[in-house]
Amino acid sequence: MRLGLWLPRMSYLRVLGPVAAVARLRGWDVVAFCPKGGPKSDAAGQRAAVSRQIGGAAVVVEGATEATAAIRSWRPKAILSASVKVEDWVHVVMGETRDTCLWGAVGYLQEEIVWTLMEGPRVLRIWDFVTTGSEQGRDQLAAHYPLMCVGDDIKRKLVVTGYPPLDTFHSLTREACRAKFGIKPDERVILFIPAARPWGLSWWRRAAFDGPLAWAAPALGVPSYRRVVAAVIRYAHRHSARIIMKTRAKNQDPAWLDTAFSQVVGDESWYPHTTLELLKAADLYIGIASATAVEAAAAGVPSLHIFTWPDVANVPAYVPFRKEFFHESLLWHPRLQADRDPRLLEDWAEGAEWQSSNPRPAERVIRPMCGTVDGLASDRVMDAVEARV
Numbered sequence: 001m002r003l004g005l006w007l008p009r010m011s012y013l014r015v016l017g018p019v020a021a022v023a024r025l026r027g028w029d030v031v032a033f034c035p036k037g038g039p040k041s042d043a044a045g046q047r048a049a050v051s052r053q054i055g056g057a058a059v060v061v062e063g064a065t066e067a068t069a070a071i072r073s074w075r076p077k078a079i080l081s082a083s084v085k086v087e088d089w090v091h092v093v094m095g096e097t098r099d100t101c102l103w104g105a106v107g108y109l110q111e112e113i114v115w116t117l118m119e120g121p122r123v124l125r126i127w128d129f130v131t132t133g134s135e136q137g138r139d140q141l142a143a144h145y146p147l148m149c150v151g152d153d154i155k156r157k158l159v160v161t162g163y164p165p166l167d168t169f170h171s172l173t174r175e176a177c178r179a180k181f182g183i184k185p186d187e188r189v190i191l192f193i194p195a196a197r198p199w200g201l202s203w204w205r206r207a208a209f210d211g212p213l214a215w216a217a218p219a220l221g222v223p224s225y226r227r228v229v230a231a232v233i234r235y236a237h238r239h240s241a242r243i244i245m246k247t248r249a250k251n252q253d254p255a256w257l258d259t260a261f262s263q264v265v266g267d268e269s270w271y272p273h274t275t276l277e278l279l280k281a282a283d284l285y286i287g288i289a290s291a292t293a294v295e296a297a298a299a300g301v302p303s304l305h306i307f308t309w310p311d312v313a314n315v316p317a318y319v320p321f322r323k324e325f326f327h328e329s330l331l332w333h334p335r336l337q338a339d340r341d342p343r344l345l346e347d348w349a350e351g352a353e354w355q356s357s358n359p360r361p362a363e364r365v366i367r368p369m370c371g372t373v374d375g376l377a378s379d380r381v382m383d384a385v386e387a388r389v
Contacts, residue, residue: 001389004076004101005032005054006090008041010270012082013053015108017271018164019080020054022378026386030056031074037062038087053271064092071097077389080381081105084112084123084130091126102128102388106164106381109133109291110321110369113141117317121150124157128388131161131381134371140321159384162377163370166298168272169280170375177281181244181265188241188354191282191301192232192261193275194225194253195290198314205309210254223308223342229260232286234349241354246278284355293331297362298373302355305335306345325369333365 003023005016020030032054036044043050043058050058059074061067071079071093079097084105094103105112105127112130115123124130132138138158142151175185183189197206207213210225217224236243245261247253258264268274275292279285279299287293289305296303311322326332334355338345366373 001027002029002031002074002076003385004071004074004079005030006035006079006081006086006103007032007043007050007058008035008038009082010043010046010049010267012043013050013270014165014273015082015106016080016164017053017273018167018378019106019381020056021271022382023385024055026382028382030054031076032056032058033067033070033074033079034058034060035062035067035090036060053269064089064096067093068096072100076101078102078104078385080385082108083115084127085115085119094126098128102385104128104381104385104388105130107132107158107161109163109294110137110318110325112158113137113321114315114318116141116154117144117321118315121145121154124154127157129159129384130157131384132158133160133163133369134367135160136368136371137321137325140324144317159380160371161380161384162372162374163294164378164381165273165276166295166366166370166373167375167378168276169298172272172277172280174280177277180277181263181281183242183281188239188284189282190232190236190241190243190284190286191246191278192243193246193248193285193287193290193292194257195288195292196248196252198309200314200316201309209308218342221342223338223345225254225257225308227342227345228288228306228308228338229257231345231349233260235286235352238349239354241283244278244282246275289326289332289335293326294366294369297331297358297366298370300358300362302358303334304355305332307335307337307339309339329365329368331365331369 023030032050034043044060047058059070061070078101112132142154145151208217208220208222214224243261244263247266279296279301282301285296285301285303289307336344336348
């Protein structure tokens with residue numbers, strides 16, 4: 001049998017790469033369909049890399065007619081996407097090919113929940129099934145909709161599998177990852193990952209963080225990007241630690257940020273993903289509060305999460321989920337609330353001891369969002385596929 005991957009973006013390999021590996025072990029062939037033309041559709045231009053990372057063919061398609069013809073030619077039994085949100089023309093392709101294959105979406109750190117909250121349960125209905133990390137997340141989403149029939153539909157559509165990218169940790173060793181990035185065995189390393197600014201951030205807050213109002217940030221009582229970076233560097237120097245900054249294309253980081261650190265690493269590999277390799281190699285992870293906290297906890301690396309804007313600046317309907325799955329689970333703990341008092345940055349940089357342990361067991365803080373973290377999430381995704389073909 002053949003498994004298809006709907007792969008407009010290289011970043012989807014972070015989720016689909018582990019699933020493809022399990023599929024091959026089960027005797028499936030794998031083919032990636034790489035549509036081009038979208039604003040972030042970069043996979044079509046990297047066919048060789050896609051083919052190498054999935055262990056199968058990569059086919060570039062453009063438009064519904066060409067994509068439908070390619071799918072009918074390759075005849076996959078199932079096609080998996082790493083997002084429930086696809087362009088409208090892809091809905092046409094799904095309708096034209098559903099007689100020969102099923103379509104599934106593999107959940108990505110509750111991205112499937114965010115899109116459902118933003119666009120309603122209809123975003124799930126076009127799929128034969130959608131995976132999600134945990135029963136707790138699935139049930140909270142279902143409870144968000146008061147009509148019992150809608151909640152029941154959500155529970156039927158969402159298949160709990162865990163989070164496939166975390167499976168990758170079982171094949172990574174700290175020694176190999178440190179060697180890859182030139183880290184000496186006795187060297188103390190901080191991994192710093194800045195975060196994309198949330199879409200709901202007010203214009204003045206964005207301008208004060210890293211824009212034309214950055215000079216006024218102290219008077220406004222809010223942190224600036226440069227102030228955060230200066231604190232991280234000062235903390236590292238005090239503890240004789242080397243900093244590696246991991247960039248992400250979606251962050252749109254300012255040019256000066258690259259010059260602030262001696263080692264800056266981009267996305268060198270999607271499977272295994274560079275961020276996971278760096279987390280495995282690091283002694284401490286520091287980031288502007290983001291979902292990278294999940295992967296840091298899974299890697300077992302001590303973490304500090306810096307808050308630079310109010311939590312409500314994110315998708316409003318998702319705020320209760322963030323409260324439960326990031327705050328109440330203590331996933332974002334310890335945290336530095338620079339959004340409430342920027343002076344805490346200097347206090348931490350000048351006085352904090354070296355953080356050498358996690359305050360809570362990783363399994364406890366990850367489970368509410370990702371369910372069981374046992375290296376078998378990708379197997380459960382393929383179980384869902386095989387139960388339906």
